[in-house]
Structure formats: structure tokens, C-alpha cells
Amino acid sequence: MTSLPMTVRDPELPERVEIYEVGPRDGLQNEQNVVPVAVKAEFLDRLADAGLRTLEATSLVHPKWVPQLADAAELLQVLTRREGLDYPVLTPNERGLDRALSAGCDHVAVFASATETFAKRNLNRTLDEQFAMFEPTVTRAVREGLRVRAYVSMVFGDPWEGGVDPDQAAGVGARLMEMGCDQLSLGDTIGVATPAHVGAVLDACAARGVGVDRVAVHFHDTYGQALANTLAALRHGVTTVDASAGGLGGCPYAGSATGNLATEDLVWMLDGLGIAHGVDLAALVDTSVWMAGHLGRPSPSRVVTALTPE
Template sequence: MKVASPEPASLPAEVTIWEVGARDGLQNEKEIVPLEVKLEFLRRLADAGLVVLEATSFVHPKWVPQLADATELLAELDQAPGARYPVLVPNARGLDRALESKVRDIAIFASATETFAQRNLNSDLDGQFGMFEPVVSRAVGEDIAVRGYLSMCFGDPWEGPVPVEQVVAAGKRLLEMGCFQLSLGDTIGVATPGHVEALLRAFVAAGVGVDKLAVHFHDTYGQALANTYTALRHGVSTVDSSAGGLGGCPYAKSATGNLATEDLVWMLEGLGIEHGVDLGALVETSRWMAEKLGRPSPSAVVKAMG
């Protein structure tokens, strides 16, 4: 049976762009990006109108040396009025460092699969929640907003396709322990629109409203925008993206760049969805960062407007 196209009214009127370029975008760089470049990158992104800017991570420098300057960055960061600057916190020590830096927004990073939990968190699928529970509880007690990232929601390079019910069960545990939002990550970029729809429907059927969900797509197979549009059709109104399409995952070598923020903004404008970003200023920012990194941006919109 042919399904009718969705009416524009089925799309959200406004989307929050969760910009991850400064953290997820830079964590996989081969060369260390200087602190002053990171600070300027964040300033330019804020000037372009982005209001949620994931700034850095308190992961141990041994594992992510590109973000070893997290404390210094936060100390020198000139935060734009009204903007939020979340940081990734992996454990209790990371939360200590975040509190010392007076951070008010954190994110934790969990896995939907056993193998990635072992490789990324040195835990197992069930044990990771025991590690996160005291972190979330303490943060919430300090009136800090906690976001939950769930990786490998659609496919795992070691385990293959991930059962929908397994993803829903893991995601619900993060929300139940106190995360205000759950970001569903397509870490290796294998999702397709039908899979996205099935997962979102499963979360709703399990009692999780789409207002609690965000999406985080990688563009390995060129599906990130199509997947995002599917999520928007189902009511998701927070989308993760990275300026210029920067990023990957240091623990999953098949993970390529994130959905480019410019490509997302172009689509949102075409759909008449409010987003608050100056596309021209954002493109200029990504061009500038591409020059600093010594390679062209993979963003289609950055290329087209070049």
C-alpha cells in the first residue's frame, strides 16, 4: 500500500542543533589542534548562531590526547550569552574535573552493544550502567543537566546489526537514571531511513516520548540527511551535527565524519524549519577550520558555496 507523503505540519517548527564539532569533530584528528584554534572555532560557531556547543571532553588524555587541554579550554573560553557548552564526562573523575571547571551541562557516553562497551569503556553491556549511575546521580544532585549518548544503535563493526529491542532497553536505562535526553548514535553510519523509523517507533511503544530523543548520524554511506529527515518526520527536534562534517570515532575505525551542520541547515531552511544559524557565517567558519587542518571540508554545502 502506498503511504501518503507527510504534510509539512508533521515536521517540527524548530530544531535545536547540538553542535559537536569542537569535541566529536576534533577528537579523531591525527595532529593536536592548538588551544587558541579551538577557542576561536567555538567563538566563530557561537557567532554563527549556534547555541549548544559541545566544547570538549574529560576523557583521560591517554585515550583522547587531542582533548587533553579540556581544563585550560574551559578556563579561557569566553561563553556567548545564552549559549550552552556541554562537556563529555566518562566517569566519576571526569565529573570531578567538570565540577572544578564549573560546567553546568555534561554528557555520558554508553554503548548499545557488548563489544563496544568492552573496547570503549572497559566494561560490559550491563556493567557500564553501574559505572554511570553514581555519576548521573551526583550530577543531577548538583543541578547539572546530563545527556546520554548511546552509541552503536544501528550497527556494530564487530557484532553486525544491533537488535532494536537491545537499543531500547539500553536507552531506557540511561533515561531512567536521570538523563534528560538520549542521543541515538549511528556510530559507523550504517543506518537507513526504515531502520531509523523502526527504532523511533520502538522507543515510543516502550513509553519514551520523542521529546526525550535526539539523533546523531554519521555519513559513511551518504544516508545522514535522509535519516535525519526521517527522524524529523517522527517528531525528533534535536539533531547532532558537526561543522564542516568533522569527526569520527577513535574506537571504531569504520566511523567517518558526522553529519555536516551546513548540510543540515540547508535542509532545514528548505523545509521551513527554524534553526537560528547564519549559514554564510557557518560556511566561512568551516572553511577557516579546514585551512587550519590542512584539508578541504567534506560538507557538500561548504563545497557548493565555495
């Protein structure tokens, strides 16, 4: 079997895509067993060696909520941050921001909800109250010179509320961007989006003043739609795509959420489309096989499976 797809360039698609690697944070936070700090640090190093330039390192949340990432401060101490690479961390509140600043982080993220029910379940706030919670964190981070990413979860559907109106999701995103966030990541937390729905949400964001140059997409592959949805986003001009090495991940607060879009599957598609991304696929596959060994199960990535000898 060939190790690279045939390239057929589509001139209507972006020339380059930035892959925002979320495996070390979003991928590992859903593991039942805690991964040792040394393994996490090596995972980040291996991903960097593979050519990834944006590596979401960890989450500075209270260990009670995400015990798998309770070692965040230790990881940030031992991690060798390479020049030119970006190591964002999730900071849900001002206490998390304090820890991020102490660790020398210069890129943080907040995590909001597009729906009332998930806001209450995940943040213990109403849809409107969540903004009051985020505003001090975002304002201070911007004042301190940090870049702030805004994640919005349940953008395309919610397990309790069903489908989400694109304008409602876009409204949440727009309010976060107005606070000073520099990028908006639209999350299909339970993987129910389809391509036309993706286009509708992106159009709704643009109508509220958030153009595709400031938008990233974050798809889960619950129903096998992650790549199709990514392609739809690329056709709308999106150039930042979240992905997780080996397809690791899920959501600890949404039981139906399965793994993220696998970075290897994304890279294979981008290679076939002639879109530059800077990632060495073979090195990335080796990294995911290595991590799968530590986790004790095979990677769910189709490309990892196809390129790994039995």
C-alpha cells in the first residue's frame, strides 16, 4: 500500500492549513488512567519532531474536575518549549490564569458553551452568566499580553437540547471575541454536524463580524463526519483545524462524545488536496503508535491503522 495519497490540487481551497494539535490536552483528559508526566512531555516532544507547531499542552483546571491533568504545573516545568512553537493551555478562570502566568505561558484558552444545559452542567452557570465568569480572565490575559483562544462547545448539537440554532452558537462566539479573544474554535462536541450545517454556522459567525480568518473548527468523529465537515469548513475559507494525534479524546462531560478528528486522517486528506501543513505523516504515525502502546489499546485513526504493519 502506498504511504502517500495522489495529490490533486483544488484551487478553491486554502494553500496552507494550520493544524492545532489538541491531543496532549483534549486527547488525554478523557483517559481513564493517568498518563505519567514523563510520557506526556515526550508526547509533546515527538509531536514537535513530527512538524506540528501548535501543541495544546494541558489544562489548568481544578484536579477535581479533570484528574488526568492534575499534573499540569509539573508538566509545564519539565516541558522543553521550543522556539517558534506555540504551547497554549486551557485556563477556565482567573486562578487558572494565575497558574499560567506563573508558568510563563503566553497563550491561553477559555471554554464556553453554546447551549443553556451544557453551560449549567459544565460551568454551573446559565448561558448568559458564563460571560461574566470569563470576562475578568480574558480581560486580564489580554492586558498581560497573552493571546486568548475562545472554545465554544456544543455548537452543532447538544445531547439534552438537540440541534443548536447557528445564530445562537455564533452569538456566543461573537461575545467572546468582543471581550478580546483572538481566535474562535467552533466545537462539534458530540460529533453531530454535517457539511451544510458547518457552512450555516460559519455564515452566522461572519454575519456577526467574526470572519473565517479568526475561526478554527473542532470536529469529533462520532458519526464519521469529521473529515467531510472539515472539507466543508476549508471550502468556506477556514485555515485552522483542531485535531488530535491518533484520534484520542472525547468529552468527560458529554457521554456520547467519541474521539476527535485524528491528526493523521486530516494530514492524509490535506496531502491529497495539495494543501501545505508542515507535518511529517510517518513520524506522526510512529508517535501515535508509541502513545497507543502506553495507553494499552490501538489508535482509532484509520490512517494509523492503514500505515501500521501488523
